[in-house]
Amino acid sequence: MRDVIIIGCGGGGPVVAKELAAKGLDVLVLERGERFADSEKELEPTDFVAFEHFFPGVVDSRTRAFRYQVSGVGGTTLHYYGNHPRAMPQVFQGSGADRNRFDVDHSFPFSYEELIPYYEWVEQTLPVQTAPMDTKARVFLEAASATGLPVQTSKDIGDVATFRPQQNAILQPKGTAGTVTSLRHHDATNPLQYPQAEGCTFCGYCQLGCSEPFGAPRNLKAKRSTDNSYVPMALTADQWTAGGRKAEVIADAHVREILTERSGFFGRRAKGVKWRDRKTNQTFSEEAKVVVLAAGALESPRLWLASDLPNPNGWVGRGYTDHYIDLVMGVVKDEANLSKGASSNARIDMPGFGCMEVAGTTPSSVAALAAQSSKGFRDDAGAGPSGLEGIGRLVGNDIRAMLDNVNRLFAIAILTDDHVEYRNRITRSLVFSNEDGRAAKVDLNKRSSKTVANREALVNKALELMLQAGAQNVARADATPITIHPMSSMRMGEHAIDSVLDDSAEARFVDRLFIADNSALANGLGGTNPTNTTQAVATRTAEKIFQRYFGGDPWVKEGDGFVSSVDPSVTQAVINAGL
Amino acid sequence: MTEAKTPITAGRRQFLTRTGLTAIAVSLPASLWVRRAAAFQGQVPTDDQLLATVLQRFIYDTYAGVFAFEVPGNDCYSITQAVAVTGPGGQPSDSFEDDLLDCKLNGNFLALQHIVNEQSILPIAFIRTQLSVLIGALGNNPISMPGQGGDGEEVVFLDEALSRLLDEGSLEQGTQGCADLAPIQLNTSLLIAVVLNLGASVVDPSSISSGGGEACGTGLLTPFARLNFADKQRVFELLDLSTNQSNPLISAVLGPTLLGITGILSGTLLSAAGLVAYSEAMNLDVQKYIDTGEVELDLSKPVRGWEIAQYQTFERNGKLVGDTVHGWDVFEGYWEGRTEATS
Numbered sequence: 001m002r003d004v005i006i007i008g009c010g011g012g013g014p015v016v017a018k019e020l021a022a023k024g025l026d027v028l029v030l031e032r033g034e035r036f037a038d039s040e041k042e043l044e045p046t047d048f049v050a051f052e053h054f055f056p057g058v059v060d061s062r063t064r065a066f067r068y069q070v071s072g073v074g075g076t077t078l079h080y081y082g083n084h085p086r087a088m089p090q091v092f093q094g095s096g097a098d099r100n101r102f103d104v105d106h107s108f109p110f111s112y113e114e115l116i117p118y119y120e121w122v123e124q125t126l127p128v129q130t131a132p133m134d135t136k137a138r139v140f141l142e143a144a145s146a147t148g149l150p151v152q153t154s155k156d157i158g159d160v161a162t163f164r165p166q167q168n169a170i171l172q173p174k175g176t177a178g179t180v181t182s183l184r185h186h187d188a189t190n191p192l193q194y195p196q197a198e199g200c201t202f203c204g205y206c207q208l209g210c211s212e213p214f215g216a217p218r219n220l221k222a223k224r225s226t227d228n229s230y231v232p233m234a235l236t237a238d239q240w241t242a243g244g245r246k247a248e249v250i251a252d253a254h255v256r257e258i259l260t261e262r263s264g265f266f267g268r269r270a271k272g273v274k275w276r277d278r279k280t281n282q283t284f285s286e287e288a289k290v291v292v293l294a295a296g297a298l299e300s301p302r303l304w305l306a307s308d309l310p311n312p313n314g315w316v317g318r319g320y321t322d323h324y325i326d327l328v329m330g331v332v333k334d335e336a337n338l339s340k341g342a343s344s345n346a347r348i349d350m351p352g353f354g355c356m357e358v359a360g361t362t363p364s365s366v367a368a369l370a371a372q373s374s375k376g377f378r379d380d381a382g383a384g385p386s387g388l389e390g391i392g393r394l395v396g397n398d399i400r401a402m403l404d405n406v407n408r409l410f411a412i413a414i415l416t417d418d419h420v421e422y423r424n425r426i427t428r429s430l431v432f433s434n435e436d437g438r439a440a441k442v443d444l445n446k447r448s449s450k451t452v453a454n455r456e457a458l459v460n461k462a463l464e465l466m467l468q469a470g471a472q473n474v475a476r477a478d479a480t481p482i483t484i485h486p487m488s489s490m491r492m493g494e495h496a497i498d499s500v501l502d503d504s505a506e507a508r509f510v511d512r513l514f515i516a517d518n519s520a521l522a523n524g525l526g527g528t529n530p531t532n533t534t535q536a537v538a539t540r541t542a543e544k545i546f547q548r549y550f551g552g553d554p555w556v557k558e559g560d561g562f563v564s565s566v567d568p569s570v571t572q573a574v575i576n577a578g579l
Numbered sequence: 580m581t582e583a584k585t586p587i588t589a590g591r592r593q594f595l596t597r598t599g600l601t602a603i604a605v606s607l608p609a610s611l612w613v614r615r616a617a618a619f620q621g622q623v624p625t626d627d628q629l630l631a632t633v634l635q636r637f638i639y640d641t642y643a644g645v646f647a648f649e650v651p652g653n654d655c656y657s658i659t660q661a662v663a664v665t666g667p668g669g670q671p672s673d674s675f676e677d678d679l680l681d682c683k684l685n686g687n688f689l690a691l692q693h694i695v696n697e698q699s700i701l702p703i704a705f706i707r708t709q710l711s712v713l714i715g716a717l718g719n720n721p722i723s724m725p726g727q728g729g730d731g732e733e734v735v736f737l738d739e740a741l742s743r744l745l746d747e748g749s750l751e752q753g754t755q756g757c758a759d760l761a762p763i764q765l766n767t768s769l770l771i772a773v774v775l776n777l778g779a780s781v782v783d784p785s786s787i788s789s790g791g792g793e794a795c796g797t798g799l800l801t802p803f804a805r806l807n808f809a810d811k812q813r814v815f816e817l818l819d820l821s822t823n824q825s826n827p828l829i830s831a832v833l834g835p836t837l838l839g840i841t842g843i844l845s846g847t848l849l850s851a852a853g854l855v856a857y858s859e860a861m862n863l864d865v866q867k868y869i870d871t872g873e874v875e876l877d878l879s880k881p882v883r884g885w886e887i888a889q890y891q892t893f894e895r896n897g898k899l900v901g902d903t904v905h906g907w908d909v910f911e912g913y914w915e916g917r918t919e920a921t922s
Binding site: 045132134138141155164167172173178180184185190192205212213214337362365366367369372376397399403404405406433 | 701808819850857888891902904910918
C-alpha cells in the first residue's frame with residue numbers, strides 16, 4: 001500500500017508530490033498523458049505538433065463548442081504563459097470586501113493572510129520573478145500608463161486598478177538571452193546555448209512547452225512548468241533533502257475509478273484507484289492511505305461522477321468558473337512583435353472587475369481563437385464602444401486583414417471576475433465519449449449580471465489601451481468557447497451546503513480524498529490567473545495531509561527544509577538521475 | 580460494377596444527390612478509373628475502392644471550400660466564392676485529381692481531417708445512426724432533383740457501397756494502390772461534409788445542380804464549394820442556430836437529434852481550419868502520417884501560412900526555410916528598471 005496516490009501530474013498534483021516526497025512519504029503519481037522526457041526533442045515548438053498534446057473530452061452545451069484539454073506530465077503548465085499573480089485578497093474569508101464588487105458569497109474558507117506564506121513558498125520554489133519587457137509588453141505598459149493608471153510594485157493587489165509587469169514563473173534572461181536572434185539548432189554554434197544564455201530566450205513559444213535554453217539541465221529551463229520544476233524535484237527528493245524519498249510518476253496511466261470503502265455508519269473513505277495503462281491496455285488497482293485528485297477542473301468532477309462517489313449536496317461539478325475570457329485585437333502602426341518574447345509579460349488588475357494582459361501568440365492560434373465567438377460572425381454595424389470596429393468570429397477577409405502581418409498585431413486577453421453560479425457545472429455527456437467513457441461536458445447555463453458587467457468594463461478599458469497604442473481595425477472576439485482558466489468545479493467553501501471540500505481541501509463526503517487542482521479553488525480569484533493560487537493551496541493541502549494522516553508537523557511557515565527548484569543541489573540531483 | 584440487390588430508396592437517392600456524391604461519381608474522369616485500376620496492379624477497382632475515391636474527393640472538395648472561406652487566397656475555390664485575394668490562402672491546391680492519382684494528398688487536407696476526427700470524439704455508432712436517420716428523413720421530405728430518370732451504374736455502386744459503409748463502419752481497400760486512400764471510415768469529417776453540403780442545398784438549392792466553379796477547371800463538384808461567401812456563412816449560421824423552429828436546415832433536413840452538435844462541429848471545423856492554414860501543417864510528412872499515424876514536419880521548406888502572416892521565414896544557406904527559433908533579440912530591459920516586486 002502506498003502512502004499517497006495522486007491522480008494527475010499537471011499544475012497541482014506535482015506540488016503535493018514534491019512536498020510529501022520531501023517528507024519521506026511513498027508517493028505515486030498517475031498521469032493520463034505522456035511524459036516528455038527529452039523536452040528539447042519532444043517539445044517541438046510548432047503549433048501542429050503541440051496540438052497533439054491536447055485531447056478531446058469536453059463539450060460546452062451552451063456555446064456548443066469543444067473545450068480542449070491537455071494531458072501529459074506538466075499538464076496545463078506545459079502550455080500556460082507562466083503568469084503567477086496572487087489572487088485578489090478580497091475573495092478570501094474575512095476580507096470585508098464590498099459585497100457588490102466581489103463574489104463574497106463564495107469566499108475561500110480561510111484568510112488571504114493565511115495563504116501568504118504558501119504563496120511565498122511556491123514563489124521561491126519555482127521561482128516567480130518580475131517579467132522583463134519585450135516589444136509587446138512595452139506597448140502594453142506604455143498604453144496602460146497613458147490611460148492614467150498607477151503602476152503596481154507589490155505582489156499583493158490592492159483596492160484600485162493598477163498596471164504592472166507580470167510576476168512570471170519564467171527565469172529572467174541572462175547572458176545572450178534576449179539579445180540574439182537565432183534559428184533553432186542544437187550545436188556549439190548556437191549563441192543561445194546554456195550557459196551562454198540563461199533564462200528566457202524570448203523564443204515566443206510559451207504555449208508550446210519550454211525547452212530553452214538548450215543544454216540547460218531540466219530544472220533550469222526558462223519556464224517553470226511543473227515538468228521543469230516540481231516534477232524533477234519530486235523524482236529526486238531522496239537526493240536534495242535529508243529524509244526525502246523519490247516519488248514515482250507513471251505516464252500514460254488513465255485512472256478510471258477512485259476506490260472507496262465504508263467508514264463508520266454512513267461515511268466512505270478513499271482506499272485506492274483503478275487505472276489503465278493506455279499503451280498496453282492493462283488495468284491495475286493500487287491502494288493508498290490517501291488519494292489526491294488533481295486531474296483538472298473538468299476531469300476531476302468527471303472522475304468523481306464516473307466513480308459513483310457520493311454527492312449529497314449536489315455541488316460536485318458545480319460552481320464552475322472560467323474567467324469568461326474575451327479577446328480584443330487590433331493592428332498597430334509600429335511592430336508590437338506579438339509572437340516574439342514570453343507570451344505575456346504585462347497586465348492590468350482591476351479589483352471588482354477582473355484583469356487583462358497582453359496576449360502574445362502565434363498566427364495559427366490567433367486564427368483558431370478568432371474563429372469562435374458567442375456573437376456569430378463579425379458584425380461591424382453598431383459594434384459597441386468607441387474604438388471597436390467589429391465583434392464576432394473572424395473569417396475570410398477579416399482574418400486576413402488581422403493577420404497580414406502578425407508583427408503588427410496587438411492583442412489583449414480579458415480575464416473576467418467570473419462569479420460562482422450553481423447552474424454552471426461539469427456533467428458527463430450523453431453523446432460524446434472517448435476511450436475512457438462518457439466525456440466531460442460543461443453546462444454553462446448562467447453568467448450573473450455582475451459577471452457580464454465586469455467583462456464589459458474590462459473590454460472598455462482594453463479599448464482605451466488600443467486607442468492609446470494607436471491600433472486600427474480593432475475587433476473583439478467575445479470568445480466564450482475559449483477556456484484557459486477552468487476553476488472551482490469541486491470548490492472548497494466556508495459552508496457544507498455549497499461546497500465539496502472542507503477548509504483543508506479534503507472531500508466532505510469521502511475521507512482521505514483530497515483535491516489539489518484548479519477545481520478546488522473556492523471562486524474565480526477575482527480574475528487573476530489561477531496557477532499560483534492553486535499551487536499555494538496545494539502546498540497547504542500537502543501540509544494538512546501530512547498533519548492529519550501521517551502525524552507530521554507543518555513546515556511552511558517556519559521555512560523548514562526549503563529548497564528552490566533551481567538550487568544547485570536539485571540541479572545535481574537532476575543530472576544524477578538523468579532527467 | 581455489381582448489380583443492385585435492393586431498389587435504391589428515395590432517401591438514399593436524395594442523400595446521394597443533395598450531398599453531391601452522385602455528381603462526383605459521374606464526373607470523375609474516365610482516366611481516373613483507368614489509372615486507379617492501374618494503381619491496383621491491373622485489378623478492376625471494387626465498388627468499395629471507387630466509393631472511397633468518391634468520398635475522399637467529396638471531403639476534399641468540401642474542406643477546400645472551408646479553407647477558402649476561412650482564409651481566402653487566389654485559389655479557384657476562393658475565386659468561386661467571390662471573395663479572393665492576391666497570393667495564396669488556406670486552400671493549398673487546385674489540382675485534387677492530379678494529387679489523388681499521384682497519391683499525394685496535401686498536408687493541410689490531412690491535418691484538418693485529423694483534427695476534426697480526433698477532437699470530435701463522436702462514436703461511430705452515433706454517426707451511423709445519425710446518417711441513417713438523416714437518410715430516412717430526406718426520403719420523407721424529398722425535393723425535386725435533376726437526373727432522377729434512371730439509375731446509372733455510378734449511382735448503383737454508390738448506393739451499394741454506401742450501404743456497406745453504414746453497415747460495417749469502414750470500407751477496406753486492401754493494401755494495394757494508394758495507401759493513403761484506404762480505408763475510408765465513418766468519421767466526423769464525413770459527417771460534417773455531409774452536413775455542410777446539405778446545408779448548401781437548403782441555403783441555395785441551385786448549388787445541387789452541376790455547373791459553377793469553372794475557375795477550378797472541370798468545375799466544382801460539391802454544393803458547399805459552389806456557394807458564394809455569404810451563402811457559406813449562412814450555412815455556418817444555421818449550424819450555430821440552436822433553435823428548431825426557425826432553422827430550416829434542422830427542421831427540414833437534419834432533424835432535431837443533430838441540433839445539439841452542429842454548432843460544435845461548426846466551431847471545431849473553422850478553428851481547426853484557421854489553425855491549419857496558418858501553421859506548418861502543410862509541411863506534414865504525408866506518407867509517414869499515412870503509414871504510421873505519426874506527425875512529422877518538414878521545416879526545410881518555407882511554411883506558407885507563416886509567409887502569409889510574415890511570421891518567421893528565414894534563409895539558411897541561401898534557401899528559404901520554415902525553421903523555428905531559439906530566441907529573438909527583443910529584450911528591452913525592465914519597466915522603470917525594477918527587477919523584483921515587494922511583498
